[in-house]
Amino acid sequence: MKKSYQIMKIKKKREFLDYYNQHNVIPVVNINDMPLQNIYDQRDFFYYKLRINPFSLQNKDVIEFCPGTGINAHYLINKIKVKQITLVDNNPSSIKSLKKNLNNFKNFKIKDIDLKNFKTNKKYDFVILENALPGFENPKKILTKLLNLCKPGGTIITTLTDELGIFSEKLRFVLAKKILNGSNIYSYNNKLKKLTNFFRSHLSSLNTHTRLVDKWVIDNILHEDWIKKNKYFNLADLYSCLSKRQSYIINSISPSLGLDYQWYKKTSVSKHNLNFFKNFHKNEINLLNFKEKFPSDNFLVNRKIRENIQNILKVINKLDFQKNLDDKNKFKIINYNIKKIISNLKKIKKNSITSKALNEFIVFKNANFKLKYFKSFWGHCTNQISIYKILK
Numbered sequence: 133m134k135k136s137y138q139i140m141k142i143k144k145k146r147e148f149l150d151y152y153n154q155h156n157v158i159p160v161v162n163i164n165d166m167p168l169q170n171i172y173d174q175r176d177f178f179y180y181k182l183r184i185n186p187f188s189l190q191n192k193d194v195i196e197f198c199p200g201t202g203i204n205a206h207y208l209i210n211k212i213k214v215k216q217i218t219l220v221d222n223n224p225s226s227i228k229s230l231k232k233n234l235n236n237f238k239n240f241k242i243k244d245i246d247l248k249n250f251k252t253n254k255k256y257d258f259v260i261l262e263n264a265l266p267g268f269e270n271p272k273k274i275l276t277k278l279l280n281l282c283k284p285g286g287t288i289i290t291t292l293t294d295e296l297g298i299f300s301e302k303l304r305f306v307l308a309k310k311i312l313n314g315s316n317i318y319s320y321n322n323k324l325k326k327l328t329n330f331f332r333s334h335l336s337s338l339n340t341h342t343r344l345v346d347k348w349v350i351d352n353i354l355h356e357d358w359i360k361k362n363k364y365f366n367l368a369d370l371y372s373c374l375s376k377r378q379s380y381i382i383n384s385i386s387p388s389l390g391l392d393y394q395w396y397k398k399t400s401v402s403k404h405n406l407n408f409f410k411n412f413h414k415n416e417i418n419l420l421n422f423k424e425k426f427p428s429d430n431f432l433v434n435r436k437i438r439e440n441i442q443n444i445l446k447v448i449n450k451l452d453f454q455k456n457l458d459d460k461n462k463f464k465i466i467n468y469n470i471k472k473i474i475s476n477l478k479k480i481k482k483n484s485i486t487s488k489a490l491n492e493f494i495v496f497k498n499a500n501f502k503l504k505y506f507k508s509f510w511g512h513c514t515n516q517i518s519i520y521k522i523l524k
Contacts, residue, residue, distance in 0.1 A: 387418075421509055426477075426481055489503075492506040
């Protein structure tokens with residue numbers, strides 16, 4: 133007699149959603165976190181930096197995925213006067229915030245469904261997925277969905293993440309684990325409190341209105357699936373998706389790196405997108421620290437710095453911090469490559485503040501250690517990008 137086996141279906145992890153649901157959080161800016169005018173001013177420049185006049189969305193049909201608390205929807209409905217906005221999210225905390233924050237408006241729809249399961253035959257003038265695409269298990273598939281939902285003549289707005297840009301936050305993750313190791317702090321809330329206090333001066337060094345410190349810690353430090361992710365989704369990945377598509381042309385990226393001298397009479401969609409990528413790639417060293425600019429004419433040195441960073445990230449992403457925090461071999465690899473980065477930075481710029489910040493990381497011991505330079509070391513972790521779907 134044959135044995136019978138019960139096959140159990142293992143529920144697939146849903147990137148951000150399961151983490152947010154587990155802790156009942158939505159760690160993004162809320163309407164009450166700062167004055168509404170500040171939020172609107174930031175939204176204005178979000179679109180301007182992407183070479184989009186925000187009032188070009190007026191009377192347009194918009195769909196936004198993972199809209200968070202709805203601050204972008206609030207801005208588009210109340211100030212810009214969009215025709216209709218459809219908001220797609222599957223986080224109960226987000227759905228609750230959307231209903232509360234948009235309660236006084238009528239021209240919006242909320243779809244409580246996972247983006248990956250969302251289906252419609254409708255096409256939209258603007259398709260928006262902000263600060264979420266690189267977190268998905270298959271971002272190329274998600275991007276394809278965004279492209280297909282856009283009307284010809286419409287615009288797709290999304291966010292990319294590059295290894296150079298997220299490097300400073302990866303190192304903060306290591307600092308956080310060094311602080312927590314041996315501290316006898318085990319509960320999620322106590323970890324959050326400890327790290328919020330430590331990183332407060334880091335966030336304040338940005339000297340601008342940003343999300344609350346505890347929300348940043350929740351979303352970047354304690355969210356290990358995100359910060360220890362092996363591969364994000366950067367401009368090279370996006371370009372590979374668009375290289376065989378002649379209906380989509382890159383409009384702009386923020387921050388904007390490089391200049392385009394192509395003559396409009398002698399180009400094509402494929403040439404434009406390739407040139408856009410090459411110019412950005414040539415200057416990508418400037419994703420490393422938004423407070424410091426480096427020359428882009430030494431491609432070999434810049435490539436070595438990227439290789440050193442990739443070596444460091446491989447170690448960080450595999451560390452088991454509960455068991456191997458004191459593994460000297462792993463930290464020797466990290467420190468060795470950081471010293472290589474410092475050496476290479478000296479070849480292109482003397483007295484670099486980034487080098488000073490990295491030196492502080494090497495000698496960091498505990499939460500009482502004073503970080504003069506490192507606390508203001510922030511890369512361009514997110515790159516906002518806009519893409520046109522050509523009307524033919």
